[in-house]
Amino acid sequence: MISISSHISFPKVQWIVWSFVLLLLFGIYLQNDSFAEAATYAIITTLFYAIVIYGNAMWLIPRLYKKEKRTAYILLIILFLIVVTIGRLQLQNALYLQFFSKGKPMPTKDTSYYVMYYLSYFLSSILIFIFSIAFHLSIEYFRVREQQQLLQKRTAEAELKLLKSQVQPHFLFNTLNNIYFVAQRESPDTAVLLERLSNIMRYFVDEGTKDLIPLTTEINFIYDYIHLEKLRMRHPLQVQFDIHGEPDSLLIPPMLLIPLIENVFKHGIDKRYENNFLVAIITISEESLDAVISNRIYRSELKSGSGIMNLTSRLQLLYGSRYIFETSEKDALFYAHLNIPL
Numbered sequence: 001m002i003s004i005s006s007h008i009s010f011p012k013v014q015w016i017v018w019s020f021v022l023l024l025l026f027g028i029y030l031q032n033d034s035f036a037e038a039a040t041y042a043i044i045t046t047l048f049y050a051i052v053i054y055g056n057a058m059w060l061i062p063r064l065y066k067k068e069k070r071t072a073y074i075l076l077i078i079l080f081l082i083v084v085t086i087g088r089l090q091l092q093n094a095l096y097l098q099f100f101s102k103g104k105p106m107p108t109k110d111t112s113y114y115v116m117y118y119l120s121y122f123l124s125s126i127l128i129f130i131f132s133i134a135f136h137l138s139i140e141y142f143r144v145r146e147q148q149q150l151l152q153k154r155t156a157e158a159e160l161k162l163l164k165s166q167v168q169p170h171f172l173f174n175t176l177n178n179i180y181f182v183a184q185r186e187s188p189d190t191a192v193l194l195e196r197l198s199n200i201m202r203y204f205v206d207e208g209t210k211d212l213i214p215l216t217t218e219i220n221f222i223y224d225y226i227h228l229e230k231l232r233m234r235h236p237l238q239v240q241f242d243i244h245g246e247p248d249s250l251l252i253p254p255m256l257l258i259p260l261i262e263n264v265f266k267h268g269i270d271k272r273y274e275n276n277f278l279v280a281i282i283t284i285s286e287e288s289l290d291a292v293i294s295n296r297i298y299r300s301e302l303k304s305g306s307g308i309m310n311l312t313s314r315l316q317l318l319y320g321s322r323y324i325f326e327t328s329e330k331d332a333l334f335y336a337h338l339n340i341p342l
Contacts, residue, residue: 010142022046037100041092048088052128055080057136081129085122193231196224203254212251215289219247219282222261226278229265237269238277245284250342252289253318257282259307260293260336266307268295268334286342293336297329308336315340 025045029038056077064073203221207213223241230237261280269276276296283290308327315323315338324339 010139018046018050021049034100037096040095040099044088044092044095048084048125049128052081052084052125053132053135055084056129056132057139061133061136077129081122081125085118085125088125089118089121193228196227199224200228208254210254213254215247215250215252215284218252218254218257219243222258222280225258225261232271233269233276234271235274235276238275240277240279240281242280243282243284245282247282247284250284250289252340252342253314256311256314256338256340257291259311260291260338262307263336264293264295268297284342288342289340291336291338293338294333297332297334 022042026038026042029041033041060073060076060080064070064076200221203217207217207221226239226241230239261278264278268278279292279294281292312325315325319340322341324337326337328335328337
């Protein structure tokens with residue numbers, strides 16, 4: 001809803017304005033007509049004014065003028081005003097003859113009178129049409145203003161959330177560090193796990209919001225993720241992670257590779273079996289980064305999850321049509337192939 005202040009909405013302002021117009025017209029007609037006749041003519045005139053204003057501002061301008069159909073807009077406006085003028089006069093005359101002409105002599109009028117009569121009403125319709133343009137501009141102004149206010153509100157909320165997100169991880173990291181130092185004395189293996197968990201959380205907080213991060217950071221994150229996931233396995237997991245090429249100076253968007261690894265642990269592993277495996281082969285060339293992830297298929301209906309769909313959406317936003325992402329099955333194995341330009 002478009003608002004012009006914190007207390008009065010734009011629709012309420014319109015109701016107030018139209019009420020004022022109705023009362024003004026009623027007072028003008030009442031000078032020469034009876035109460036009922038003046039009220040009838042005021043309602044009809046207000047109604048046709050609204051048809052012209054809203055018809056142009058809400059339908060003709062958005063559908064024709066803004067779509068560069070200027071000639072069609074002008075022709076349709078002329079036709080629209082003619083139809084509205086004739087319709088208004090015909091309705092007023094019909095109501096006059098039906099309810100208000102009794103006992104009144106019918107004056108004799110020549111053709112020139114009717115021409116001027118219709119022309120005067122047509123000119124009034126043109127004036128209302130001009131006002132409808134201003135009305136449309138006011139709608140656009142208040143819509144833009146409302147969007148700006150909404151944007152400012154969302155920006156303030158985002159800034160508040162950012163401050164909260166900065167405070168909470170800071171407290172959590174400090175707590176993890178304290179537990180880590182205690183665990184180093186009591187259980188070095190637990191300390192290593194805490195360190196990997198801290199690395200993962202720090203990745204989400206510090207790196208996940210960036211546009212580009214070093215590929216080595218992404219790879220280290222994957223190593224920590226796999227190590228922690230293996231703890232949940234009943235049987236040992238066979239992992240092959242090969243990197244061909246030089247990743248040190250390469251930058252990529254964050255979290256492009258981890259959905260492929262995460263998909264394996266969610267849908268490509270059965271804890272009841274001992275022969276689970278994960279194979280990840282990353283090949284780096286001057287033009288592209290190529291990643292192939294494979295795992296065994298235990299249940300065909302669980303080939304991929306929402307992470308894969310989200311990854312596809314991100315790839316389309318980041319690279320348009322300049323990427324390759326495909327999945328396939330062969331010999332009870334599931335393959336995910338990703339190729340992105342560098």
